[in-house]
Amino acid sequence: MSEAIRNPAGPVELEARELSVLYGETRALKYVSLKIPDRQVVSFIGPSGCGKSTLLRCFNRMNDLIPGVKIEGEALFQGRNLYGTGVDAVDVRRRIGMVFQKPNPFPKSIYDNVVFGPKINGYKGDFSELVERSLRQAALWEEVKDRLEANALSLSGGQQQRLCIARALAVEPEVLLMDEPASALDPIATQKIEDLIYDLKQDYTVVIVTHSMQQAARVSDHTAFLYMGEVVEYGPTNELFTNPREERTEAYITGRFG
Amino acid sequence: MTAPRASLPTPAHDSRSWGEIGLEKRHSNERRIGILLIAASAVSILTTVGIVAVLVFESIGFFAEVSVWEFLTGTRWTPLFESKSFGVLPLLMGSLLVASGAALVALPIGLASAIYLSEYAQDGVRRVLKPVLEVLAGIPTVVYGYFALLYVTPLLRTVWPNADIFNAASACIVMGIMIVPLVSSLSEDAMSAVPRSLREGAYALGATRFEVATRTVVPAALSGIIASFLLAISRAIGETMIVTIAAGATPQMTLNPLRSVQTMTAYIAQTSMGELPHGTVEYRTIFAVGLTLFCVTLLVNMVSGVVLRRYREVYE
Ligand SMILES: Nc1ncnc2c1ncn2[C@@H]1O[C@H](COP(=O)(O)OP(=O)(O)OP(=O)(O)O)[C@@H](O)[C@H]1O
Ligand SMILES: [Mg+2]
Numbered sequence: 001m002s003e004a005i006r007n008p009a010g011p012v013e014l015e016a017r018e019l020s021v022l023y024g025e026t027r028a029l030k031y032v033s034l035k036i037p038d039r040q041v042v043s044f045i046g047p048s049g050c051g052k053s054t055l056l057r058c059f060n061r062m063n064d065l066i067p068g069v070k071i072e073g074e075a076l077f078q079g080r081n082l083y084g085t086g087v088d089a090v091d092v093r094r095r096i097g098m099v100f101q102k103p104n105p106f107p108k109s110i111y112d113n114v115v116f117g118p119k120i121n122g123y124k125g126d127f128s129e130l131v132e133r134s135l136r137q138a139a140l141w142e143e144v145k146d147r148l149e150a151n152a153l154s155l156s157g158g159q160q161q162r163l164c165i166a167r168a169l170a171v172e173p174e175v176l177l178m179d180e181p182a183s184a185l186d187p188i189a190t191q192k193i194e195d196l197i198y199d200l201k202q203d204y205t206v207v208i209v210t211h212s213m214q215q216a217a218r219v220s221d222h223t224a225f226l227y228m229g230e231v232v233e234y235g236p237t238n239e240l241f242t243n244p245r246e247e248r249t250e251a252y253i254t255g256r257f258g
Numbered sequence: 259m260t261a262p263r264a265s266l267p268t269p270a271h272d273s274r275s276w277g278e279i280g281l282e283k284r285h286s287n288e289r290r291i292g293i294l295l296i297a298a299s300a301v302s303i304l305t306t307v308g309i310v311a312v313l314v315f316e317s318i319g320f321f322a323e324v325s326v327w328e329f330l331t332g333t334r335w336t337p338l339f340e341s342k343s344f345g346v347l348p349l350l351m352g353s354l355l356v357a358s359g360a361a362l363v364a365l366p367i368g369l370a371s372a373i374y375l376s377e378y379a380q381d382g383v384r385r386v387l388k389p390v391l392e393v394l395a396g397i398p399t400v401v402y403g404y405f406a407l408l409y410v411t412p413l414l415r416t417v418w419p420n421a422d423i424f425n426a427a428s429a430c431i432v433m434g435i436m437i438v439p440l441v442s443s444l445s446e447d448a449m450s451a452v453p454r455s456l457r458e459g460a461y462a463l464g465a466t467r468f469e470v471a472t473r474t475v476v477p478a479a480l481s482g483i484i485a486s487f488l489l490a491i492s493r494a495i496g497e498t499m500i501v502t503i504a505a506g507a508t509p510q511m512t513l514n515p516l517r518s519v520q521t522m523t524a525y526i527a528q529t530s531m532g533e534l535p536h537g538t539v540e541y542r543t544i545f546a547v548g549l550t551l552f553c554v555t556l557l558v559n560m561v562s563g564v565v566l567r568r569y570r571e572v573y574e
Contacts, residue, residue, distance in 0.1 A: 062458065093463065097462065100458065102455060106460070117463035120463070120464065168462070
């Protein structure tokens with residue numbers, strides 16, 4: 001690979017090595033290699049269909065659920081191949097949480113949404129304390145503290161998304177994967193989620209897929225530009241946006257395509 | 259069709275817009291179709307109304323001779339004996355015993371197969387299995403009835419030798435098997451309607467496939483599943499052939515499934531085949547029992563209607 005891929009120094013939390021994903025015959029992700037540093041924010045950008053979600057979902061083995069999918073190469077978490085023998089996808093997902101593009105709260109109470117993960121993971125502590133902590137982390141506590149028993153579907157879209165973040169944080173993962181978490185939200189809700197990502201960086205490694213280059217520029221330390229299943233360029237966010245080394249990156253960020 | 263399309267590019271200049279030309283013709287067509295459709299639904303509505311009217315009319319005649327109180331609270335049902343008693347409770351109890359027994363068999367099996375079909379089975383397996391299960395629903399009930407009497411009852415009697423030849427348990431088991439496809443098919447529909455995103459949400463929190471099925475999909479589809487249960491139960495209450503053949507003709511107040519009982523449906527079937535003279539009170543028992551049966555089934559169906567409506571609201 002060329003100097004267009006500039007892996008960060010320091011401890012590596014996640015890594016892709018020659019990682020490919022095939023949906024049936026089509027190779028949606030092509031031999032991707034990159035390193036994601038511990039406790040930083042990395043964003044994936046690129047035109048629709050370029051494979052951002054596919055790459056992201058490799059890191060918590062969500063692609064396994066799709067029939068007919070085939071994964072080649074390695075995805076490493078703290079140096080261990082997530083697809084190696086003896087690795088349980090359920091364990092992986094307990095340690096690497098995910099927030100989806102469309103808010104998908106369970107049709108249960110707000111409280112039950114938050115405790116869902118801890119319950120199935122055998123959490124032994126105080127549930128109401130955990131609920132409060134998670135909701136505070138997701139900047140939702142003040143808005144819902146008086147109606148924890150209300151159905152989660154009665155919340156607004158932005159609140160639902162923050163609930164989904166709280167739900168993911170409640171299992172105390174080490175990494176948080178976010179697939180366009182703000183794409184369905186208004187600017188104020190988006191702002192809240194971006195602030196949240198900034199705070200999360202203290203304790204978590206965050207990988208975020210976004211369609212908004214402004215968002216990538218605001219929240220992330222490193223940015224990867226994907227195009228047609230390949231990582232075209234990867235590097236510190238400000239460098240990538242101000243001084244792209246690849247023709248295609250420049251074309252994309254200046255809005256000439258995608 | 260062609261004429262109106264030709265005027266499409268300049269509709270603004272044409273005072274008679276292109277829509278108006280076909281309007282009248284379309285209207286009369288619409289009206290004719292409407293009348294046809296109304297007539298079609300009228301047939302079934304009128305039939306239902308007619309049946310209910312006959313039930314009510316004959317029942318009024320019945321209740322002129324037997325008090326409603328005696329009918330609803332009496333614990334002996336012997337309208338054809340020398341000493342007549344008209345307490346419907348033994349029949350009602352027979353029906354409920356058999357229906358709950360059948361439900362006990364059908365609901366767990368049906369739900370388990372629905373979970374398997376919706377959450378575990380590969381596409382190919384599901385495509386084969388679902389129709390096969392539905393074949394069960396196509397077997398004539400008389401076949402089920404004799405299957406119960408000739409195979410299941412002897413089997414039961416090897417385990418419980420003192421069971422009656424005609425007994426509720428045998429009918430329960432076989433009727434349960436008969437309504438499994440109803441439960442599994444409708445529950446599976448409800449579960450497949452649960453959005454994929456909910457499943458992914460649960461998986462992403464570290465849920466196993468079983469936890470996703472039982473803690474996310476089943477609760478989210480619960481109203482649909484309950485509605486399928488209720489539908490199956492109302493089907494079991496109305497089932498006639500199996501109970502007539504296998505459960506016996508002894509109206510008695512018992513909860514022991516090894517005894518012979520009589521259900522409302524079996525009584526109606528048995529009695530209407532006899533030669534009771536029209537207009538007698540014995541003859542009218544058929545209608546009074548029929549009306550009771552109708553009310554019970556209606557109640558169950560109404561409850562399931564309410565549950566289903568709630569379920570529709572969930573994803574809209
Ligand atoms: N389940 C699937 N089955 C078959 N092909 C798929 C599936 N999911 C994604 N693909 C294909 O893989 C490619 C990459 O998809 P992916 O969802 O990763 O793109 P993306 O970059 O996330 O796009 P978007 O920005 O629109 O979300 C696309 O061409 C898509 O059609
Ligand atoms: Mg995507």
